[in-house]
Amino acid sequence: MDTGERIQELADRIVVLRDAYYRGSPEVADADYDAVEDELRALIEANPELAPDPNPLEQVGAPAVLHAPIRHSRPMLSLEKATRPEQVEAFFARFPGQSVVVMPKLDGLSLALVYEDGRLARAITRGDGTTGDDVTPLVRALADGVPERLDVPGRIEVRGEAVMLRSTFAAYNAAHQDKPLINPRNAAAGTLRAKDPATVAERRLQFLAFDLLSDADDTDADLDRALQTLGFTVAEMRHCDDAAAAQAVITTIEQQRNDLDYDLDGAVLRLADRDAFAAAGTRSSSPRGALAFKFAAEEKTTILADVVWDVGKTGKIAPVAWLEPVFVGGTTVTRATLANQEVIRARGIKIGDTVLVRRAGDVIPFVAGVLDAAKRTGAERDIVPPSVCPSCEQPLTEQGNSRELFCTNVACPAQTVRRLIHWASRAAADIDAIGGVWIERLAEAGILEHPSDFYHLTKEGLLEFDRIGEVSATRMIDSIDASRQVGLRRALIGLAIPMASEGTATRMCRAGFGSLEEVADAGVDGLVAVEDIGPKVAASLIEHLARLRPELERLRAAGVSLDVREEDLPPVVAAGAPLAGKTVVVTGSISDPRSGEKVPRPAFQRLCEKAGATIASSVSATTDLLITGADVGAAKLTKAEKLGVTVIDQSEIWQQLQQADLLNR
Ligand SMILES: NC(=O)c1ccc[n+]([C@@H]2O[C@H](COP(=O)([O-])OP(=O)(O)OC[C@H]3O[C@@H](n4cnc5c(N)ncnc54)[C@H](O)[C@@H]3O)[C@@H](O)[C@H]2O)c1
Numbered sequence: 001m002d003t004g005e006r007i008q009e010l011a012d013r014i015v016v017l018r019d020a021y022y023r024g025s026p027e028v029a030d031a032d033y034d035a036v037e038d039e040l041r042a043l044i045e046a047n048p049e050l051a052p053d054p055n056p057l058e059q060v061g062a063p064a065v066l067h068a069p070i071r072h073s074r075p076m077l078s079l080e081k082a083t084r085p086e087q088v089e090a091f092f093a094r095f096p097g098q099s100v101v102v103m104p105k106l107d108g109l110s111l112a113l114v115y116e117d118g119r120l121a122r123a124i125t126r127g128d129g130t131t132g133d134d135v136t137p138l139v140r141a142l143a144d145g146v147p148e149r150l151d152v153p154g155r156i157e158v159r160g161e162a163v164m165l166r167s168t169f170a171a172y173n174a175a176h177q178d179k180p181l182i183n184p185r186n187a188a189a190g191t192l193r194a195k196d197p198a199t200v201a202e203r204r205l206q207f208l209a210f211d212l213l214s215d216a217d218d219t220d221a222d223l224d225r226a227l228q229t230l231g232f233t234v235a236e237m238r239h240c241d242d243a244a245a246a247q248a249v250i251t252t253i254e255q256q257r258n259d260l261d262y263d264l265d266g267a268v269l270r271l272a273d274r275d276a277f278a279a280a281g282t283r284s285s286s287p288r289g290a291l292a293f294k295f296a297a298e299e300k301t302t303i304l305a306d307v308v309w310d311v312g313k314t315g316k317i318a319p320v321a322w323l324e325p326v327f328v329g330g331t332t333v334t335r336a337t338l339a340n341q342e343v344i345r346a347r348g349i350k351i352g353d354t355v356l357v358r359r360a361g362d363v364i365p366f367v368a369g370v371l372d373a374a375k376r377t378g379a380e381r382d383i384v385p386p387s388v389c390p391s392c393e394q395p396l397t398e399q400g401n402s403r404e405l406f407c408t409n410v411a412c413p414a415q416t417v418r419r420l421i422h423w424a425s426r427a428a429a430d431i432d433a434i435g436g437v438w439i440e441r442l443a444e445a446g447i448l449e450h451p452s453d454f455y456h457l458t459k460e461g462l463l464e465f466d467r468i469g470e471v472s473a474t475r476m477i478d479s480i481d482a483s484r485q486v487g488l489r490r491a492l493i494g495l496a497i498p499m500a501s502e503g504t505a506t507r508m509c510r511a512g513f514g515s516l517e518e519v520a521d522a523g524v525d526g527l528v529a530v531e532d533i534g535p536k537v538a539a540s541l542i543e544h545l546a547r548l549r550p551e552l553e554r555l556r557a558a559g560v561s562l563d564v565r566e567e568d569l570p571p572v573v574a575a576g577a578p579l580a581g582k583t584v585v586v587t588g589s590i591s592d593p594r595s596g597e598k599v600p601r602p603a604f605q606r607l608c609e610k611a612g613a614t615i616a617s618s619v620s621a622t623t624d625l626l627i628t629g630a631d632v633g634a635a636k637l638t639k640a641e642k643l644g645v646t647v648i649d650q651s652e653i654w655q656q657l658q659q660a661d662l663l664n665r
Pocket residue numbers: 017018021022026027028029030031033034060061077078079080103104105106107108109110111126160161210265268292
């Protein structure tokens with residue numbers, strides 16, 4: 001094939017892929033689509049005379065009109081893309097002396113809101129950039145952050161991104177396991193393509209503004225201030241005066257990517273001054289005054305090579321996808337979780353399919369769904385759940401709506417190993433010198449079966465294993481010795497009792513139980529009296545602690561403490577504590593102003609507790625304070641505002657903690 005033919009082929013492919021994508025059923029992952037664009041761009045650059053006509057790279061979106069076509073006042077364009085720091089420098093060099101705002105590049109779909117004399121007149125999708133779709137009723141019914149009225153005369157247009165918040169997406173999928181949404185972006189697109197608001201009533205969207213077209217002279221020239229003054233929610237915009245500052249913000253946004261409540265696929269740089277932005281003008285398909293810095297993809301497609309069924313510490317048999325290796329979310333992924341039978345059925349996944357794999361941050365990679373099921377060859381195979389345990393070959397039981405499979409044989413070898421590994425994990429006894437591989441080997445050798453067996457290991461015994469030397473044997477024994485101080489909370493976590501979470505263990509300690517034996521003896525009434533402990537959790541605790549009674553005795557005999565420890569209890573509140581009696585919610589990313597370092601949220605919450613606060617996980621009518629860190633999800637703020645909860649910046653709390661002398665202990 002010659003270059004001209006290749007160019008035409010790529011151009012045609014782009015048209016097909018865009019069409020599918022903007023109809024809401026993409027055939028490939030964005031990263032794969034971008035690769036096609038990149039190849040075409042490179043070929044045209046090298047051979048400008050062979051540029052196709054029309055050139056899809058000079059066009060925007062697709063003419064996806066479902067409701068009523070509306071012409072945009074000014075075209076809604078795409079953005080010039082960058083992936084390297086030099087491109088950021090070149091952008092600043094083009095606009096000497098200008099301040100630039102750097103903000104997240106939100107992964108939803110763009111929307112133009114037209115206000116006439118202070119009233120929301122129309123909400124229009126981008127469409128092909130020139131003509132969009134009138135989605136006003138849907139936006140009115142479903143989008144937060146779209147004020148019905150503005151206090152400004154004349155015509156103004158606010159542009160921004162309609163996203164489905166990750167929290168909304170997760171809640172929706174939890175409630176609709178039979179018909180899950182594939183990712184927040186598709187979900188947002190699908191929502192705005194609905195024919196009638198009632199069919200998508202549970203799919204709330206959030207509008208985040210990033211552009212303002214106004215002819216009025218008295219509107220603030222600074223984009224950020226202008227939008228906020230009008231009352232719009234804006235993803236944080238940071239002003240930068242040079243490329244180095246912008247690069248630092250881009251890096252921060254990328255690092256915080258997974259702490260935010262919305263998907264983003266990059267950072268957008270844009271002239272902060274609205275007049276300067278307008279004066280910079282446009283190219284065929286993008287404004288000159290903006291640049292999109294793209295991050296590594298968190299979703300890719302690959303082939304599902306096989307599915308194996310893995311036995312967990314509570315006996316749950318979970319399907320694990322074996323994938324053709326794919327680079328996604330910064331690492332090469334070969335395994336991913338498939339959740340359970342129901343998810344497999346609902347997503348229609350078969351072995352041999354091209355699947356969409358998602359890996360964001362610390363989240364375990366998972367198979368989000370099948371793309372392009374129409375292109376199946378017929379060689380794909382159904383995923384068949386096992387009828388007996390892959391480890392002990394005992395029959396399995398099915399539980400719950402999602403039809404999770406369980407092996408209930410407590411002597412199951414795979415479960416035994418998983419439970420031992422769990423006992424040794426950081427959240428439990430924290431025996432960090434013995435890794436999972438050695439635990440498995442020791443279990444296979446018949447030396448480890450119960451957690452208490454760790455405490456009978458001897459250096460001499462360990463030295464008999466080929467690859468354990470003097471040094472590692474000593475480290476292993478020291479680490480086991482230290483773990484004898486595990487205490488009630490972490491021991492309860494370490495026993496891996498079904499339905500008992502880390503929160504359950506914390507609540508038991510705070511409810512006044514002094515030891516694991518006291519929990520075991522409490523009976524249903526004693527347990528359900530504990531806040532947030534329901535009858536199911538109580539029943540599971542009673543059943544399993546009764547079964548584990550001999551093991552508790554063995555642990556005690558080996559000198560392991562199962563009594564409540566100081567660290568298990570709420571901190572002692574100092575007299576005159578600044579947050580005494582207040583129920584607080586902490587949101588956003590927290591950092592210590594003295595060092596500038598990020599502080600894990602639980603650590604900050606513990607500080608607040610020392611200052612007398614009661615911590616709650618979500619804002620409600622009983623919340624007194626919402627403490628905000630950086631990059632706070634708009635939804636939380638809106639909710640706090642509606643409920644009249646006081647919102648207070650973390651800096652103020654740090655100051656109070658400092659003044660109460662709570663920081664240096
Ligand atoms: N999977 C597929 O088959 C397929 C097909 C076509 C397009 N796509 C994907 O769709 C995207 C579309 O590309 P595009 O060129 O239309 O859009 P783009 O990536 O160039 O970005 C432009 C869009 O970014 C959005 N945006 C988000 N935050 C913004 C901010 N702070 N400031 C300004 N704009 C902001 C706006 O909606 C704007 O329309 C790409 O990510 C591409 O991978 C995928």
